[in-house]
Amino acid sequence: MTTKFAFVAIIGKTNVGKSTLINRLIGQKVSIVSPKVQTTRSRVRGILSEKETQLVLVDTPGIFKPQRRLDRAMLDCAWTESADSDLQMMVIDAKKGLTETDISILKKIKAPVILVLNKIDLVQKDDLVKKLTDLNAIDNIKTVFCVSAQTGEGVKELKDYLLENAPNGPWMFSDDELTDLPDKLFCAEITREKLFLYLREELPYQLTVEPVLFKEQKQSIRIEQNIIVSRTAHKSIILGAGGKMIKKIGEAARMEMTRQLGKKVNLFLFVKVRQDWVDDVNQYQQWGLNFNA
Numbered sequence: 001m002t003t004k005f006a007f008v009a010i011i012g013k014t015n016v017g018k019s020t021l022i023n024r025l026i027g028q029k030v031s032i033v034s035p036k037v038q039t040t041r042s043r044v045r046g047i048l049s050e051k052e053t054q055l056v057l058v059d060t061p062g063i064f065k066p067q068r069r070l071d072r073a074m075l076d077c078a079w080t081e082s083a084d085s086d087l088q089m090m091v092i093d094a095k096k097g098l099t100e101t102d103i104s105i106l107k108k109i110k111a112p113v114i115l116v117l118n119k120i121d122l123v124q125k126d127d128l129v130k131k132l133t134d135l136n137a138i139d140n141i142k143t144v145f146c147v148s149a150q151t152g153e154g155v156k157e158l159k160d161y162l163l164e165n166a167p168n169g170p171w172m173f174s175d176d177e178l179t180d181l182p183d184k185l186f187c188a189e190i191t192r193e194k195l196f197l198y199l200r201e202e203l204p205y206q207l208t209v210e211p212v213l214f215k216e217q218k219q220s221i222r223i224e225q226n227i228i229v230s231r232t233a234h235k236s237i238i239l240g241a242g243g244k245m246i247k248k249i250g251e252a253a254r255m256e257m258t259r260q261l262g263k264k265v266n267l268f269l270f271v272k273v274r275q276d277w278v279d280d281v282n283q284y285q286q287w288g289l290n291f292n293a
Contacts, residue, residue: 006166009085112142184214
């Protein structure tokens, strides 16, 4: 049997629903999601295997104007993954339509682009037709799909197109793998997602989650993680009055880890203050980011 294989880069601005779309295409959560921008910091690969075809869907950090070292590393990751992929897929927010930033991203991509208008469940049909008309002026758009990653509308058609257009080639992963992210890093991402969801607006961008221990035992898994912040005041916010906030975050993270791993999880979280963590090369290496970008 002839097999097909493709890397599919999924790029676009922040908060357009790339991670939600990947999870919908895979049929299971492989990338964390939150309503806040810049949730995805590094490359996350979701693996879709159907019949003779295997797709590696690469979730990338959102495109935005970089201001710090971490921003530059995230942006470098997005463009590197795009250039190295077999198929280029760009996601835009159907409600906002094609913005100047979207146009500049499209111009920078050299290969033909599969354009995905996401969040069509939030747009009136007449408005959607107008937004589709606006796309006619863009030269390197190969085809356009209108989807809602949230509801699933249009996602099957997009998936069928990707499977059909993958080039011939050997598979890189077994058919039961859903991601190449190690469990200890995936669990660190789950904790970071809960921090995004529970904490106030700006704090999540000043923290990271460092896996310390991931030990499988007979009946359970023991997981230890450091939540690293740059200021003592941030530590107090995460802990909350009487430790109530960290307990709430830890419980939500533990429950999801148990569900995702299919085994009881004992989770231990420690909040550490490291003022210069954003300039620690080890933090970048473990997530596959270019420290010198």
